[in-house]
Amino acid sequence: MAMILSYVEPPEDVLALMKEHCEVQIARPRKQKELFYQYLQEADGLYGAGLKVDDALLDQAPNLKVVSNVSVGYDNLDVKAITNRGIIATHTPEVLIQTMADTMIGLMIATARRMPELDRFVKEGNWKKPLSSHYFGTNIHHKKLGIIGMGRIGQEVARRAAFGFHMDVMYHNRSRKPEAEKETGAVYADLDDLLETSDIVMVLTPLTKETRGMIGAEAFQKMKRDAIFINGGRGPVVVEEDLIHVLQERWIKAAGLDVFEKEPVDSENPLLQMDQVVTLPHLGTATHETRHAMYVDAAKQCVDGVLGKTPKHVISV
Ligand SMILES: NC(=O)C1=CN([C@@H]2O[C@H](COP(=O)(O)OP(=O)(O)OC[C@H]3O[C@@H](n4cnc5c(N)ncnc54)[C@H](OP(=O)(O)O)[C@@H]3O)[C@@H](O)[C@H]2O)C=CC1
Numbered sequence: 001m002a003m004i005l006s007y008v009e010p011p012e013d014v015l016a017l018m019k020e021h022c023e024v025q026i027a028r029p030r031k032q033k034e035l036f037y038q039y040l041q042e043a044d045g046l047y048g049a050g051l052k053v054d055d056a057l058l059d060q061a062p063n064l065k066v067v068s069n070v071s072v073g074y075d076n077l078d079v080k081a082i083t084n085r086g087i088i089a090t091h092t093p094e095v096l097i098q099t100m101a102d103t104m105i106g107l108m109i110a111t112a113r114r115m116p117e118l119d120r121f122v123k124e125g126n127w128k129k130p131l132s133s134h135y136f137g138t139n140i141h142h143k144k145l146g147i148i149g150m151g152r153i154g155q156e157v158a159r160r161a162a163f164g165f166h167m168d169v170m171y172h173n174r175s176r177k178p179e180a181e182k183e184t185g186a187v188y189a190d191l192d193d194l195l196e197t198s199d200i201v202m203v204l205t206p207l208t209k210e211t212r213g214m215i216g217a218e219a220f221q222k223m224k225r226d227a228i229f230i231n232g233g234r235g236p237v238v239v240e241e242d243l244i245h246v247l248q249e250r251w252i253k254a255a256g257l258d259v260f261e262k263e264p265v266d267s268e269n270p271l272l273q274m275d276q277v278v279t280l281p282h283l284g285t286a287t288h289e290t291r292h293a294m295y296v297d298a299a300k301q302c303v304d305g306v307l308g309k310t311p312k313h314v315i316s317v
């Protein structure tokens, strides 16, 4: 019987789904290193999220047929190394779009309206009189949102922004999205133009060789002094040191971050000390419903790959 090695703890029903077709073993690559590599020698499928899968790991996995990521982002996978060995890589792009778009809108509003800061203000007993203008936030409705990475999630954010909040949407990709332009009125812009004119700059690109460090001091310098910066893509798309500097120097107004250069973030990271920064623990898709749907989607694809069928969302190089 084929075997799937899971390095995450799937919900019971998802485990049962996989076990209908295969043997499933669960082992953590760090906590149970020896056991993990023992199972890896036999595994036909590898299931989980975030593990670096490269030649070094694949050398230990001679039977592998499929690597199934429980996420849409696959910067943890060396897709070339995987596919060169005739192994299929899969991910879960569809089931999380709506939740992730909700998160981005929530983060944008929380940052612009200073909600976490003012939540602390109330809970710490500081609300003794009507709120002074010192604590006022910034509108997001009717503002200009610049989306860098207008893919599945970016387009869903654009819909919410345009139809829900009357925002003007600008976007930057390497390629244009004529249908999204038509539907939401989004305007294509080169990166500099987007940075210079957006009230809110939102990053939703994958982490690739090209996007790593794409937003650094030079990019921040181009933004408006009252711009709000939101990152929901991946931490290393941004040069975090530069972001810290521009926030300290008040080159931009505020930032909302769901992703960081190092996760979990270090407790001494200066971003955690800044009132104008909203920090989330990479919770973009973290609802019960969506995480469950991701587990199911990835499990089905892992089973398909192991059984020699073509999974729904195969990643190509
Ligand atoms: N915070 C969280 O919890 C989550 C984070 N994510 C992150 O969001 C990312 C996007 O997901 P999704 O929308 O499904 O992905 P898509 O692939 O649908 O969209 C990504 C977009 O980024 C653009 N892009 C890629 N490279 C570049 C580049 N060098 N310069 C400019 N634009 C670029 C692509 O356009 P083009 O190819 O034309 O350039 C594409 O439109 C994921 O890869 C993941 O990293 C996703 C889910 C949850």
Ligand SMILES: O=CC(=O)O
Binding pocket: 070, 071, 072, 073, 074, 096, 284, 285
């Ligand atoms: O970060 C989450 C993902 O699905 O990618």
